[in-house]
Amino acid sequence: MKITKIQPSHNFNAIQNIKKKLPKNNTNSSAKNSFSLEALAFLGKSNIKKPNYELNLSHDELIMRTSKDYLITKRYLDLYSEEYQNLDEGDKKALFHLVRAGNALNNIYMQLDNPNNLPFGEFLDNEIKKNNTDAQLTKFLFDAQKGVCSIDNNANHIELAKGVHELQGKGFYPEDLTKEEFQNILIQMLENGENEEVSKILNQRSVVERNGKNLKAIDYVEKFKDEFNFIADELEAAAKTSTNEDFNEYLTLQARALREADPVLDGYADKKWATLQNTPLEFTISRENYDDEMTGVVFENEKLKDLISKNNIIVTPKDSLGGRVGIVNQKGTQDILKIKKYLPLMAENMPLKERYEQTFSTEQDPKQTMVDVDIVSLSGMASAYRAGFFVAQNLPNSDKYSIQHLDGGRRNVYHRQIRTSTSPEALIKQQEKLDSLLNPKLHKFYNPEAHHWFVVGHENAHSLGPKDGKEALGKYKSIIEENKADMVSIAMLDVLVKAGLYTQQQKNEILVTFALDNILKAKPTLSQAHRVRSVMQCNYFQKEGAIKISKDGILDVDLDKMIPTAKKMLKEVIDVQLSRDFNKAQDFVLNNFKWGDELEKAAQNLSKTFRELNGCAQSPLANYLLGLNEI
Ligand SMILES: [Zn+2]
Numbered sequence: 001m002k003i004t005k006i007q008p009s010h011n012f013n014a015i016q017n018i019k020k021k022l023p024k025n026n027t028n029s030s031a032k033n034s035f036s037l038e039a040l041a042f043l044g045k046s047n048i049k050k051p052n053y054e055l056n057l058s059h060d061e062l063i064m065r066t067s068k069d070y071l072i073t074k075r076y077l078d079l080y081s082e083e084y085q086n087l088d089e090g091d092k093k094a095l096f097h098l099v100r101a102g103n104a105l106n107n108i109y110m111q112l113d114n115p116n117n118l119p120f121g122e123f124l125d126n127e128i129k130k131n132n133t134d135a136q137l138t139k140f141l142f143d144a145q146k147g148v149c150s151i152d153n154n155a156n157h158i159e160l161a162k163g164v165h166e167l168q169g170k171g172f173y174p175e176d177l178t179k180e181e182f183q184n185i186l187i188q189m190l191e192n193g194e195n196e197e198v199s200k201i202l203n204q205r206s207v208v209e210r211n212g213k214n215l216k217a218i219d220y221v222e223k224f225k226d227e228f229n230f231i232a233d234e235l236e237a238a239a240k241t242s243t244n245e246d247f248n249e250y251l252t253l254q255a256r257a258l259r260e261a262d263p264v265l266d267g268y269a270d271k272k273w274a275t276l277q278n279t280p281l282e283f284t285i286s287r288e289n290y291d292d293e294m295t296g297v298v299f300e301n302e303k304l305k306d307l308i309s310k311n312n313i314i315v316t317p318k319d320s321l322g323g324r325v326g327i328v329n330q331k332g333t334q335d336i337l338k339i340k341k342y343l344p345l346m347a348e349n350m351p352l353k354e355r356y357e358q359t360f361s362t363e364q365d366p367k368q369t370m371v372d373v374d375i376v377s378l379s380g381m382a383s384a385y386r387a388g389f390f391v392a393q394n395l396p397n398s399d400k401y402s403i404q405h406l407d408g409g410r411r412n413v414y415h416r417q418i419r420t421s422t423s424p425e426a427l428i429k430q431q432e433k434l435d436s437l438l439n440p441k442l443h444k445f446y447n448p449e450a451h452h453w454f455v456v457g458h459e460n461a462h463s464l465g466p467k468d469g470k471e472a473l474g475k476y477k478s479i480i481e482e483n484k485a486d487m488v489s490i491a492m493l494d495v496l497v498k499a500g501l502y503t504q505q506q507k508n509e510i511l512v513t514f515a516l517d518n519i520l521k522a523k524p525t526l527s528q529a530h531r532v533r534s535v536m537q538c539n540y541f542q543k544e545g546a547i548k549i550s551k552d553g554i555l556d557v558d559l560d561k562m563i564p565t566a567k568k569m570l571k572e573v574i575d576v577q578l579s580r581d582f583n584k585a586q587d588f589v590l591n592n593f594k595w596g597d598e599l600e601k602a603a604q605n606l607s608k609t610f611r612e613l614n615g616c617a618q619s620p621l622a623n624y625l626l627g628l629n630e631i
Contacts, residue, residue: 053116053123054162055134062137065152065614072615074389076375076417079624083327083374091280094242095325095376098283099625101234102323102379105285106146108224109321109380112171112207113147113291116164120148123161144616146384152613153387154522155531169294172318173208174215182294183301185215190307202298202308204289204316204399205263220321221261228258231285238283246272247279254285267401271408274396277369282326284413286382286395289317290529296474299582315471316399322382324375324393325622329416332372336414339456342501343368346492347464351571355578356466367409368463370456375417377622385615387528389418394459398467412459419452429609436605438516439556445512453502454510454517457489464488469580476585478529483536484573490514490566511562515547516555519602521610523595536592538599540569553601 057065064070077084087095110117124142127135138160142148149166150158159165169177189198200217201208207223208215221228232255239248239255250272257265273284295317298304308315347353347360360366377383382390392414402408421430434443462485470477493507502510518538524531541547546561576588 053120053164055127055138056159056162056164057134057138057141059134059137062134062141066137066140069611070613072385072389072612074417074615074617076377076617076619076621077327078620081374081621083329084376084621087280087327088243090241090243094238094281095327096625097234097238098281098325099377099622101231101238102283102325102377103622103626104227104231104234105321105323105380106383108220108227109384110147110171111224112318112320113384114149114164114167115171115175116161117147117171120161120164140616141614144385144614146380150384150386151525151528153610153615154607154613155387155524155528156522156613158614168297169208170291170318170320171207172292173294174210177208177210177215177294179294179297179300182215183297183304185213186298187301187304187307189214190304190311195311195313198308198311199313202295202313202315204287204319205261205266206318219261220319221258232256232258235283242281244279244281246276247281247283250276251283263401264405267406267408270396270400270402271406274367274402274409274411275369276411277371279328282324282328282371282373282413284324284382284393284395286322286324286380286393287319287400288322288381288393288395288397289319289399290478291320291381292317293475293527296471296477299472299474317471317477320381322380322384323378324373324382324413324415325377326373326375326413326415329372329374332414332416333370336370336372336412336456339460339496339501340366340368340370342496342499343460343463345495345499346460346488349492349495350464350488350574351567352574352578356468360463366463367407368412368460369409370412370414370460372414372416375415375619376625377619378415378617383617385617388530389415389615389617391415391418392455392459394462397462399471403467410463412456414452414455414459419455421448432609433516433606436609437519437553437555437602438512439554442512442555442557445508446516447509447513450506450509450513451517453506454489454514457492457496457510458485461485461488465574466577470577472580472582473576473585474582475526476582476589479526479532479536479589480573480576480585482529483533484570484577486514486533486537487566487570487573491563491570494563508559511559512557515541515557515562519549519555519599519606521603521607523599523603526593532589532593535595535599536589537569539592539594539596541565544568549598549602551598551601553598553603553605555602 107118121142124135124139128139141158142160145158148160148164152158157166167175168179173182186198197216200206201215205220206217207220208217235251235255239251242248250269253269253272257269295315298308298315343360343366347358392412394410394412396402396408396410430448434446438446462481465484470481473480490511493502493510496502497504497507518534520531520534524535526532538547542549544561544565546558546565548556572588576585
């Protein structure tokens, strides 16, 4: 599970550099290479017949969206950073291979996201060769959002090509497959006794294609054979020089899981990965199923739902893939690890704990590792700017083999370069935000560092609570899981103060910072799980009198009511998870997901300070290691 953050920090002049490079003469090849890692298209191009695309955004809109005021820029480690320079030679060599492996995940992610992504990318490259300035600006946004369709910070749909839309089944399902047709085909197949194929269609690791009147599933390992073998080769090469034996064992297990289509092998790799606590380097292939909005619709048809349950078929939305390469930061990691000894205490304080199996027991060491990482590169799902960047991740998710069958643990990874914001410009904006949104008597409790503490609670909370049956909540599954993680993070604060992890002052800072961070710039769409839960929390906390938003959009917080309210909401949300009832989940979400006048007013206040709509990242060290010219 991930958590995203939208507040901007540094604004680098990335786009200024690009504008300087806009083709005045025909120097297009170097300009092309300077944009992003995708420029290094060393892997198979698409063999889809290219439609004739037309750019969708006007010149003025492209200029606006790529200008400094409207674009969040994050910068990862560079060649001269001491984190890189201090690595052993063997780890530096390993990092070279890991960056190449991570980069190869971009093409895979883009195919899983939208069937138009690769052909449209090629179309843009061709247009750039013809000195088409708008194509160059579009390519910048395309690389930043990793695809032709995205959503911006104001929940507007961004479609870079005319007539190309985001699909309910993303790139996981046939482009023309509707929800009703999908449900009917599956009913037909199950009535014909094809339950084995239906199981494969409804698992998290297959791409679904048409097969006459039926559908068929192709495992990712088969579908992306060339790419996966390339990544496996790179991981094995890295394992030869990296200085840490546990890390090398993980890389070797991960490589094997990429070569053979067997979830058990993923399970072994994930289980080893989750134990990594003291390694110099960080590498992750992240698999998370937030994007697929098709698989879950099987629960919206009563007949199909019954057939699935009769045949004991496990339904899991499709995984999007991402990559992370980094260097573990020792100091940050020590700070984060402070929460670890309190995890059994948190488990003990979970509501309704008698109704499900606890992940952490008081007897054993909790199987939860956590590291703070300086980022070298993010790729695929982990890098796509879709109304936010990831600030942290807790993996593997509970649908995975290592959690379900191998008693494996989990690992949190925190992204330093995404969360830090120390530029003078960021501090000015922070003050503006407080002035326009928060009751002045509470300003003293606002602290961006408290957001990080809150996130640490949130990520660990994904390891608490029921681990089975959440899939039955269909499209509401992720919203509810994110809501649960937030509520745990707040509900446990009194317990954690008493136990000595936080001071009273820190507790108040977390409460106020959390309440303020729930306020969004615009009403989200239902597919934005992380944002929908923020709106739900605003409404619920308002209803309980824990927060109040005035008609001018100013937030007030009743510090005494925050924790009891979080406890109450947490109990309700766990009850929904345990019910395995789609309708109950729907009622819970829709009853709380309301966008009233006061939230709209607060959103307008926030938008005055934060105009950013899109975001991009610079990976200078990764670019250097990949042999790209811009570092
Ligand atoms: Zn989360």
